[in-house]
Amino acid sequence: MAAIDHAFSVEGLTKTYGDGPSKVYALRGLDLRLPRGELVVLLGPSGCGKSTLLNILGGLDAPTSGRVLFGDAELTAHSDRELTRYRRDHVGFVFQFYNLIPSLTALENVMLVTDIAPNPMPAEDALALVGLQARMHHFPAQLSGGEQQRVAIARAIAKQPTVLLCDEPTGALDSTTGIVVLQALSDANRRLNTTTLVITHNAGIAEMADRVLYMADGRISDTRINTHPLSASDLSW
Numbered sequence: 253m254a255a256i257d258h259a260f261s262v263e264g265l266t267k268t269y270g271d272g273p274s275k276v277y278a279l280r281g282l283d284l285r286l287p288r289g290e291l292v293v294l295l296g297p298s299g300c301g302k303s304t305l306l307n308i309l310g311g312l313d314a315p316t317s318g319r320v321l322f323g324d325a326e327l328t329a330h331s332d333r334e335l336t337r338y339r340r341d342h343v344g345f346v347f348q349f350y351n352l353i354p355s356l357t358a359l360e361n362v363m364l365v366t367d368i369a370p371n372p373m374p375a376e377d378a379l380a381l382v383g384l385q386a387r388m389h390h391f392p393a394q395l396s397g398g399e400q401q402r403v404a405i406a407r408a409i410a411k412q413p414t415v416l417l418c419d420e421p422t423g424a425l426d427s428t429t430g431i432v433v434l435q436a437l438s439d440a441n442r443r444l445n446t447t448t449l450v451i452t453h454n455a456g457i458a459e460m461a462d463r464v465l466y467m468a469d470g471r472i473s474d475t476r477i478n479t480h481p482l483s484a485s486d487l488s489w
């Protein structure tokens with residue numbers, strides 16, 4: 253099977269922290285292939301290694317052993333400089349906390365990315381994609397939590413990333429607001445064909461995914477394909 257058909261091919265990934273009796277196994281020989289363009293939800297209990305996996309796929313962290321291919325490029329053979337370039341050119345991140353710059357407007361926060369990315373869309377377009385065209389000139393403190401998270405999504409997708417990695421993007425939001433945020437992620441995935449990985453411990457969210465990965469104890473324990481994913485507005489949780 254050609255690795256090039258996949259956004260990521262992961263083989264035998266392990267990650268340990270510490271040494272001796274306090275050694276922690278975060279990943280224990282994880283294998284995974286993610287086809288391009290899918291919206292993938294990764295479910296699993298706290299501590300099973302979800303964030304560790306996302307950080308390695310995003311080039312923020314390196315594994316202890318194993319291989320990660322991004323297309324046909326081996327991330328695990330990259331230098332720090334190459335990993336920085338990979339992150340800058342190809343990866344959008346969305347985290348639980350929005351990390352917006354308080355002294356900049358929504359538009360200016362997104363422009364921090366579009367000013368340096370090689371192939372960005374206009375910052376205004378990214379904000380329109382998440383339904384915030386009327387709020388562009390607001391500062392983060394003038395926006396609700398859900399609106400701030402949508403600015404963070406606009407910032408992540410404005411560079412037109414190959415992959416969008418989201419770690420508990422609705423973790424700080426109530427369910428009504430969370431659904432609006434998930435709809436924004438889903439729209440971005442469909443319109444830009446960005447391979448999108450969403451980590452959550454909320455099983456209800458899985459119904460909107462093309463593919464659901466279940467993680468337990470540092471490995472992928474099961475995979476499910478949804479032939480008819482639900483729209484975010486039809487989720488119940």
Ligand code: ADP
Binds near residue numbers: 298
């Ligand atoms: P999840 O995101 O599924 O909650 P994590 O990937 O954050 O899980 O963590 C997996 C395991 O690795 C946990 O046991 C966690 O305590 C441990 N771990 C994560 N990061 C570190 C670190 N920097 N130092 C030590 N242990 C860590």
Ligand code: MG
Binds near residue numbers: 302303304419
């Ligand atoms: Mg985590």
